[in-house]
Amino acid sequence: MRRKAGSLIPIEVRILAAGLAFRGRGQPDFHGFLVAKEIQADSGARQLTAHGTLYKALDRMEKAGLLRSRWEDADAAANERRPRRRLYEVTPTGERALADAARAERALGAAGSRADRAGASQRGVLEGA
């Protein structure tokens, strides 16, 4: 199934939302495992996002300009005796895309409510007849 150009799929929305949540907590960038943990905590999922799903999405989002990434300084990783982290940051384009997705969802929700109200009113008319 092809998606509409410029629209976000759920994993992309979650990654962007997690990235902005980190920024709100004073942490401008994040690595793959960290965002997987955040998504799990936020969604209440039993498992962390699968490697393939997560890293394919991060790669696609970087190519689309929603995220930018850099490899952290090798010394920082060596000091903590761990592999280097690839650090991602939400770009202004990513922020706008998330805001657009939220607006679209609200509009869809409002349209759904109007349809529900219209349906209820029609049912009322029919029942009253």
Next chain:
Amino acid sequence: MNDLVERLARSWVRLYTLGLGPEARANRRAEIDSDLWEHRHDAAATGSTGLAAAVLWRVLAGTPHDVLWSVEARGSGPGVAIGMPWRSQRGLQAAIVWGTAFFAMALGLIDAAGMPILAFMVLGIGGVLLVAGLMRAVLGSPGGVGP
């Protein structure tokens, strides 16, 4: 068990990044290495159990996306073009079908019956089939150039 699953994860990454451009290959391998380290470190820090099963699930559930990503990266990057004779294509298709079936069985066993040893045996068979088929597909087979 954790070491075994991490080895499996690294082997899988090595397999699906074979033939990609050096940067894409090195980046993906390093990123998964980092993720495995963070996952292990996090489990130790939080005292959570079932690390091997959790990592195995993350590897297996992501395999379709890994394969798709690999195919896309081959199409867009400066990777090594791999010609695929028709017999190799059949080997690849069979390996993917059987490998996926065994992976699915292994996942089911872990999730439903909690039988990690049996699940790992089934997973091992699936992995061997998948690797053998992919090797055959990548390396080609003698005289396998079809019509």
